[in-house]
Amino acid sequence: MSTTDVAIVGTGPNGLAAGVVLARAGLRVELHEAAETIGGGLRTASLFDSDVVHDLCSAVHPMAAASAFFRAFDLPARGVELLQPEISYAHPLDGGRAALAYRSLERTCEHLGADGPRWRRLMGPLLDHSAAVVDLVLSGQRRLPRDPVAAVLLASRVALHAGPLGAARFRGEQAPALLTGVAAHALGKLPSVASAGVAMLLGHLAHGTGWPLPRGGSGRIAQALADDITAHGGVFHTGHHVADLSELRGARAVLLDTSPKGVLALAGDRLPAGYARALRRFRYGPGAAKVDFLVSEPIPWADPAVGRAGTVHLGGTHAEMARQETANARGERTEEPFVLVVDPAVADPGRALPGKRPVWAYAHVPNGDPTDPYDLVRARIERYAPGFSDTVVAHRSVAAAQYEAYNPNYVGGDIGSGAMTLYQSIARPVPRLDPYRTPLPGVFLCSSATPPGPSVHGMSGYLSALSALRHCFGIYDAPDLTFDPSTLEFGRRG
Missing domain, CATH: 3.90.660 (Polyamine Oxidase; Chain A, domain 2)
Structure with a gap:
């Protein structure tokens, strides 16, 4: 059971962006990643030669x-x-x-x-x-x-x-x-x-x-985000598959960098029937x-x-x-x-x-x-x-x-986490005034299945984190994201 302020499931670009915001707000943040490496669509690896790296998902930004x-x-x-x-x-x-x-x-x-x-x-x-x-x-x-x-x-x-x-x-x-x-x-x-x-x-x-293109590959972006999270006290758990929200019940806020299909799997029968029905109707591209x-x-x-x-x-x-x-x-x-x-x-x-x-x-x-x-x-x-x-x-x-x-968010190979129709460009994943907040208290969605949709922009994670700060912690001012090299170096040493 998690005993932290915030638990984030998934470390794609939006999960990492959310982690940056919430850790900089002074909260204890833990990020859970089923794969052995963080990054989601921001992974870079050697495939054929140890000296040549390939971007496994996104390459141009x-x-x-x-x-x-x-x-x-x-x-x-x-x-x-x-x-x-x-x-x-x-x-x-x-x-x-x-x-x-x-x-x-x-x-x-x-x-x-x-x-x-x-x-x-x-x-x-x-x-x-x-x-x-x-x-x-x-x-x-x-x-x-x-x-x-x-x-x-x-x-x-x-x-x-x-x-x-x-x-x-x-x-x-x-x-x-x-x-x-x-x-x-x-x-x-x-x-x-x-x-x-x-x-x-x-x-x-x-x-x-x-x-x-980032010099050295897309993984450099993920690492920069992770370094900032770590420098502000965040903790990563890689190779850890969260199968049910009950595993995180000690956290005051839970952010899910997952597809709607992933939300349904994690929440089980906890979701109200109407919301669950809407998530099942969500169209993948x-x-x-x-x-x-x-x-x-x-x-x-x-x-x-x-x-x-x-x-x-x-x-x-x-x-x-x-x-x-x-x-x-x-x-x-x-x-x-x-x-x-x-x-x-x-x-x-x-x-x-x-x-x-x-x-x-x-x-x-x-x-x-x-x-x-x-x-x-x-x-x-x-x-x-x-x-x-x-x-x-x-x-x-x-x-x-x-x-x-490879990535459960890519349902059927849909790397955009949802069809980009006119309706789903606005009502992602369901029509709600706050699309990041689910009906479950303290549970938020922060993936590309929320506005503004796909691409490595971090905005879905950023906006979801702001919603979590307001509703769970009474914090209404967005934290400063300005780079502080002394803080980052301290985090790396720690």
Whole structure:
């Protein structure tokens, strides 16, 4: 039985963010992790060679540079270097062509030719109000926006690009492909309100705070969060599976960095019938199937400029992606899935050794799909990088159906912890004024199944922790997250 102030189940980015806030509020915090290592979607490990590390889930982190939580937490001050590639993302097309989203908005517009002015009008105003746009999207979504100009700019663009008229505003093939590739990060039907929101958020950040990669891998972010928790007295229990809430009944507050399915398993029959019924109705989205490659040389993209991009989207034209992603959302498997590829050494050369280079790839597939994704992903890369197959030294593939075994939050391979529909973008996981507070006294949900949803932004954990501080401890002021090197060094020594 726990005898601490706060018990947190799960140490993904949101569980860790919650731990930071609550430990800094002066509370005794214990974090429980079923796996042997912390981090959830922020794990980095050696798979094929002890000197080459691979990101097991997330690899690129726009939100680590942009979200309010991470802005306050200040990763660079803590030694986490966020490396910015020259090209935030690229979208190869047939015929050796590619659409390129440079970090520079002006250079991107020049590359898009006749569609350049349209891209500037789309992204420029969002960039001018970027912090307000980010804070609006990454909020608890229960209050009026603080910046009405940012809200209008975002809403008008989402309304236009939530339907087919958005892509029709462009004249060429590159700009709509570039934008649709970003929209596909929503893992659902294209186009839609949710996908348009994702496209506007991530699309403008590509030219602002960027799509950075942490030097040394995503695990560096998890370690920085864990170091801060430990420095403020927090304790980690790894390799410890909490099977029932009764194990934590000594804690004044319990925060669950779990899926709704996980909440049901932990709470048993304690939940009111209506709330439990709503959690069972919660919809999970399409799955992600992962392939990690060890290759002998950089990917031989047909357009060499793609090799300077931190992230590469493989999906073909706007029409092809809309067709593939919509079929995928209906549970129909396609032979040419949307694939995301990251060659981390593009931004972080230290990740590669002579003849040994990590490559990260995800394919979007139906939820629970059991298919080994290796051949599908390899063929998708080969289409735009002839000769890639000859560079593969080793690979590891994880089907969507297997991902839940690695991380129970990824139900059926859904790495977003819930379908990104319009309804579930707001009412996550159920429609409540405080979505983090469950009907059980002192029990809160802090995972990506709560607003603002998926991505490594820490905001679900941050907002859940603030709710717990108010309701369980009578603390109404958010603790200061400013980096204090003397405190951190003390925590490391202790």
